[in-house]
Amino acid sequence: MSVTEALPDTMFIGDLHFAVRESPRRATVGITVDRDGSLYLQAPTGCPPEALAAWAYSKRMWVYRKLAEKDLLLSARPAKEFVSGEGFAYLGRGHRLLVTDTDTDEVRMERGRLLLPRTAAAGPDPSAYLVRWYRARGRQWLPGRLRPWTDRMGLFPTGLDVRDLGYRWGSLSANGRLNIHWATLQLPPSLIDYVLVHELAHVAHPQHTPAFWATVERAMPDYERRKSDLLGAGARLWMG
Known part of the structure; x- marks a missing residue:
């Protein structure tokens, strides 16, 4: 033998x-x-x-x-400066940064501008404050965006988290939790939907088999266009 x-x-x-x-x-x-x-x-x-x-x-x-x-x-990945006037995207729309004196160390959005505390901008890692803001926004916004897709596909993750996933837009953990990269919150909602549908399909199909892609296509018939758009848009996102 x-x-x-x-x-x-x-x-x-x-x-x-x-x-x-x-x-x-x-x-x-x-x-x-x-x-x-x-x-x-x-x-x-x-x-x-x-x-x-x-x-x-x-x-x-x-x-x-x-x-x-x-x-x-x-090579097209942008660098950012943490100064007033720098642009950051949220849900596909550009917003200008405003460095301001404030009594809080949290980033917030007011009248379409992202307010960054001056103490944070002058600190050793101002990007951490923006990343924390994207994560908090994602945890508020994504559950409502996810719900129609779970109902349509009949696939339900055990939870949802917004994290730094390196070079992955999303992942499904072994216990069924859906993880989404905080940087996806810069994308237009239609492309975030593709990330959500893609990861939901992994609830039923862990690998990228023909059955997996058939599940994606049933939920999102134009997924190939969105997948292609994500490739281009994703290359231009700020990744922290």
């Missing part, structure tokens, strides 16, 4: 470096090119390393194209 060789944690395919993720829930192999350019190979338990390497090698030109897209998009 032969014993299947275990998959390594990483693989080099030519000049491409992949992290390897093995899961008993997968039935097929797959590649993910993360938004920061990180490469991942997903494989079902027991997949022979040679077969996985050969399959990844056959997909290398697709990977190179995706990496080229990432380089172009990441």
